[in-house]
Amino acid sequence: MRRIERLAGFTATPGKGSTRTTYTPEFRQALDFLSRECRALGLDPVVDGIGNLRCRLPGRDNAAPGVMTGSHIDTVIHGGDYDGVVGSVAALEVLAVLQENRFVPAVPVEIVIFAEEEGVTFDLSLAGSKALVGRMTLADMKVRTSNTDGRSLYQTARDFGLDPDGLPQSVLRPAEVSAMIELHIEQSIALEHDLLQIGVIEKIAGSFNYVVEVFGTANHAGATPMRLRRDALVGAALMIQEIEALARAEGRDEAVATVGRLAVAPNAANVIPNHVSFTFDLRDTDPDRMAERLAETLAALDRIAQVRRLDVTARRTGTNAPIALSGILADLVEDCAKARGYSYKRMHSGALHDTAVLAELAPSCMIFVPSRDGRSHAPEEFTDPEEIRRGVQLVVDTIVKLTG
Numbered sequence: 001m002r003r004i005e006r007l008a009g010f011t012a013t014p015g016k017g018s019t020r021t022t023y024t025p026e027f028r029q030a031l032d033f034l035s036r037e038c039r040a041l042g043l044d045p046v047v048d049g050i051g052n053l054r055c056r057l058p059g060r061d062n063a064a065p066g067v068m069t070g071s072h073i074d075t076v077i078h079g080g081d082y083d084g085v086v087g088s089v090a091a092l093e094v095l096a097v098l099q100e101n102r103f104v105p106a107v108p109v110e111i112v113i114f115a116e117e118e119g120v121t122f123d124l125s126l127a128g129s130k131a132l133v134g135r136m137t138l139a140d141m142k143v144r145t146s147n148t149d150g151r152s153l154y155q156t157a158r159d160f161g162l163d164p165d166g167l168p169q170s171v172l173r174p175a176e177v178s179a180m181i182e183l184h185i186e187q188s189i190a191l192e193h194d195l196l197q198i199g200v201i202e203k204i205a206g207s208f209n210y211v212v213e214v215f216g217t218a219n220h221a222g223a224t225p226m227r228l229r230r231d232a233l234v235g236a237a238l239m240i241q242e243i244e245a246l247a248r249a250e251g252r253d254e255a256v257a258t259v260g261r262l263a264v265a266p267n268a269a270n271v272i273p274n275h276v277s278f279t280f281d282l283r284d285t286d287p288d289r290m291a292e293r294l295a296e297t298l299a300a301l302d303r304i305a306q307v308r309r310l311d312v313t314a315r316r317t318g319t320n321a322p323i324a325l326s327g328i329l330a331d332l333v334e335d336c337a338k339a340r341g342y343s344y345k346r347m348h349s350g351a352l353h354d355t356a357v358l359a360e361l362a363p364s365c366m367i368f369v370p371s372r373d374g375r376s377h378a379p380e381e382f383t384d385p386e387e388i389r390r391g392v393q394l395v396v397d398t399i400v401k402l403t404g
């Protein structure tokens with residue numbers, strides 16, 4: 001809790017939540033603080049070329065693939081004090097607990113704290129973990145530019161004092177890691193609602209992102225009879241209802257759809273709208289159902305446009321495949337939760353996390369602890385210290401089982 005409080009102090013918006021985007025002075029303070037905490041444990045932290053902090057507790061066989069645990073310390077603007085931070089300080093705490101108990105793991109246990117998870121500055125989430133596994137190359141870093149000052153990610157990292165040219169040497173190889181465990185706040189209300197202490201994550205949802213444009217005819221609001229209108233906004237409203245209805249009809253918590261942005265033109269009180277653009281974000285953990293529902297959604301948009309005599313286009317702006325985490329690790333975490341008497345359920349994550357990227361390389365799992373009122377990415381974000389303690393305990397127990 002002391003470490004969580006210290007990190008919360010490194011914010012660009014004191015009193016208005018945690019604002020600690022990558023490569024800012026606050027991010028530097030957080031990195032330096034965590035590095036000092038590692039050295040206080042007698043360990044040697046290393047910050048790689050994109051800003052990921054790594055720190056190894058040696059084991060009996062240091063050539064064997066290690067176990068990694070950690071999360072991220074960058075935040076959104078006016079974010080909370082717990083998102084990413086809980087899993088990051090948990091990693092430090094786990095190493096401290098192992099040391100205090102003179103536990104020498106069979107293989108190295110490594111802290112990994114990721115940079116640029118939220119994607120606030122470079123419009124690319126999970127940049128740090130992608131760089132760690134080699135999915136984000138130096139060339140990618142040179143073309144990806146900051147939305148605040150236009151500098152490239154490569155240049156910004158250099159100006160921050162990092163050595164991005166050294167990044168290729170630190171790319172994690174599959175032979176170096178045998179498991180990744182990330183503790184994270186749930187950022188939703190399911191655990192609190194179900195009065196459960198722990199979520200054992202089996203899957204991370206994939207997503208399709210689209211921009212839809214609906215075209216009608218702008219006309220006088222008084223002079224145009226209802227039967228002769230081509231109202232783009234009414235068409236869009238029907239489409240949005242259908243997008244929601246198709247997600248609801250799945251009847252599973254993992255299947256969701258959201259229309260979060262809408263623009264109406266000419267957006268005048270006495271003119272029939274002739275142009276509406278809106279986004280939709282469709283997510284699921286089942287890749288087949290996700291693709292089928294996308295096809296159903298696009299067909300519904302066409303059908304509604306036809307009935308209402310409108311034109312419609314839908315353009316894909318992003319896609320992420322659903323990710324299955326390790327069932328074996330989830331079983332292990334579940335066993336540990338049972339042994340401690342913690343209430344838990346197996347569930348999915350609707351949000352993406354760095355562990356989704358690591359899962360391409362090694363068996364991976366996530367442990368969720370409840371978020372009060374489900375609030376996250378907001379100053380109100382809160383998780384009770386006792387809930388955090390249970391989560392950290394499960395990371396310790398799981399790592400001891402894996403490395404004992």
Ligand SMILES: [Zn+2]
Nearest residue numbers: 072083084184
């Ligand atoms: Zn996070």
